[in-house]
Amino acid sequence: MEAIIRKFQKELNSGTSALVLLGVLSRAEEPMYGYQIAKLIEAGREDVPVKQGALYPALRSLEAGGLLESQVEPSISGPPRRYYQITDTGRAALVRWQEIWEQTKVFVDDALKGGHDV
Amino acid sequence: MEAIIRKFQKELNSGTSALVLLGVLSRAEEPMYGYQIAKLIEAGREDVPVKQGALYPALRSLEAGGLLESQVEPSISGPPRRYYQITDTGRAALVRWQEIWEQTKVFVDDALKGGHDV
Numbered sequence: 001m002e003a004i005i006r007k008f009q010k011e012l013n014s015g016t017s018a019l020v021l022l023g024v025l026s027r028a029e030e031p032m033y034g035y036q037i038a039k040l041i042e043a044g045r046e047d048v049p050v051k052q053g054a055l056y057p058a059l060r061s062l063e064a065g066g067l068l069e070s071q072v073e074p075s076i077s078g079p080p081r082r083y084y085q086i087t088d089t090g091r092a093a094l095v096r097w098q099e100i101w102e103q104t105k106v107f108v109d110d111a112l113k114g115g116h117d118v
Numbered sequence: 119m120e121a122i123i124r125k126f127q128k129e130l131n132s133g134t135s136a137l138v139l140l141g142v143l144s145r146a147e148e149p150m151y152g153y154q155i156a157k158l159i160e161a162g163r164e165d166v167p168v169k170q171g172a173l174y175p176a177l178r179s180l181e182a183g184g185l186l187e188s189q190v191e192p193s194i195s196g197p198p199r200r201y202y203q204i205t206d207t208g209r210a211a212l213v214r215w216q217e218i219w220e221q222t223k224v225f226v227d228d229a230l231k232g233g234h235d236v
Contacts, residue, residue, distance in 0.1 A: 001207060004183050005214050008136060012218065015130035016226050023230040041229065065122050089119065096123050098230060100130065105223060108134050111159065112141040112216060 017058050019101060022067060022086065022094045031071070031083035034059060059084055067093050135176050137219060140185060140204065140212045149189070149201035152177060177202055185211050 024040060025032065032040075037059075038052050062068040067090035072080045086094070142155060150158075155177075156170050180186040185208035190198045204212075 001211065004185065004211055005218070008133070008211075008215050009218050011129075011136075012133035012222055015126070015133035016222060018126060018129075020226055020229040023226075027232050067122065093119065093122055093126075097126050100123070100127050101226065101230075104130055104134060108138055108141075108219065111138040112219075114145050 013054070016101075017054060018062060019094075019097050021055075021058055021062060022090055022097065025068065025084060025086040026091060026094050028085070031085040033081040033083050035081075037084070062090070065093075066090070131172070134219075135172060136180060137212075137215050139173075139176055139180060140208055140215065143186065143202060143204045144209060144212055146203070149203040151199040151201050153199075155202070180208070183211075184208070 020041065021037065024037060034056055038055055059068065059070075063070055063084070067087060068084045069087050070082045070084045072082050075081050138159065139155065142158060143150065152174055156173055177186065177188075181188055181202070185205060186202045187205050188200050188202045190200050193199050
């Protein structure tokens with residue numbers, strides 16, 4: 001039973017994490033590095049669907065798709081950091097993804113609440 | 119760009135389709151076969167995230183996990199049909215999945231709308 005719960009959570013996270021990252025970076029006023037993004041997402045939350053271990057692959061995947069771009073900058077307090085910012089392609093994708101997300105919410109909630117005559 | 123949109127839609131669907139199926143079958147008064155379930159989900163919708171090709175594997179996966187059970191019945195109008203119904207384990211999983219779904223909606227919407235000080 002717990003394995004099924006975790007599988008569901010994992011699949012749902014992999015579907016939404018790219019949307020969350022793109023949303024956060026679309027409103028960032030300057031480029032952000034991974035740890036900053038993670039802390040911002042985690043702010044004030046007990047149960048955070050985006051795990052740190054999944055964050056960096058998700059950022060790289062968005063960059064590979066042209067939705068983000070990055071540059072490495074030296075840090076005074078440790079190793080160099082990779083800073084990410086959203087691209088124009090990323091902003092266009094975000095608009096479409098938000099539409100899909102809104103449709104999905106309505107669709108799932110209807111199925112759960114019995115919008116139709118089951 | 120279209121490939122990225124489709125990839126997002128596909129990942130989101132694979133995360134939500136099991137929840138939709140379990141939700142529909144939790145309210146069904148009698149066992150249902152695949153085509154019935156598909157028609158019910160599609161009712162009155164132009165854009166349906168659950169595609170028929172994904173429906174049967176999803177039903178089999180839920181049965182393999184003990185969330186559904188099924189039996190084959192002869193049909194007067196064609197080949198025998200496999201009828202699915204939700205199990206007690208499936209109802210317990212649905213409660214947990216709905217909690218996760220509600221948390222995920224809040225989490226994603228906060229990230230998109232800027233609930234935090236980005």
